[in-house]
């Protein structure tokens with residue numbers, strides 16, 4: 392390989408490594424507390440997380456109807472979303488919701504119950520999220 396080719400390959404690798412995470416607009420989570428050591432069922436959790444706001448499965452891309460709180464439950468798995476600002480309305484896209492859950496799992500472990508604050512999931516402010524067995 393020519394030097395220029397090597398340089399080009401290296402620079403493309405660097406561009407890919409650094410641009411991908413920036414483009415995704417990661418949902419940020421804070422106050423993550425891991426509330427159990429026992430992971431919940433993966434499939435049941437994936438169903439439960441799509442039950443928030445009366446259902447966000449399929450082509451629905453965000454929480455519908457601006458609720459003041461909501462739960463998503465399947466079997467013994469429940470997600471609860473409550474705005475941090477009292478009386479605020481939940482307005483979170485499916486993408487940000489799923490990113491926030493992933494970010495909390497990155498801290499606690501896959502499917503480990505948690506409580507956390509997701510940035511900007513409501514009209515005025517953030518939302519508190521609980522993921523638990525019921």
Ligand SMILES: *[C@@H]1O[C@H](CO)[C@@H](O)[C@H](O)[C@H]1NC(C)=O
Pocket residue numbers: 457482484514
């Ligand atoms: C809800 O969020 C969307 C962006 O995802 C925004 O366009 C819309 O204005 C928000 N609704 C309210 C009532 O703030």
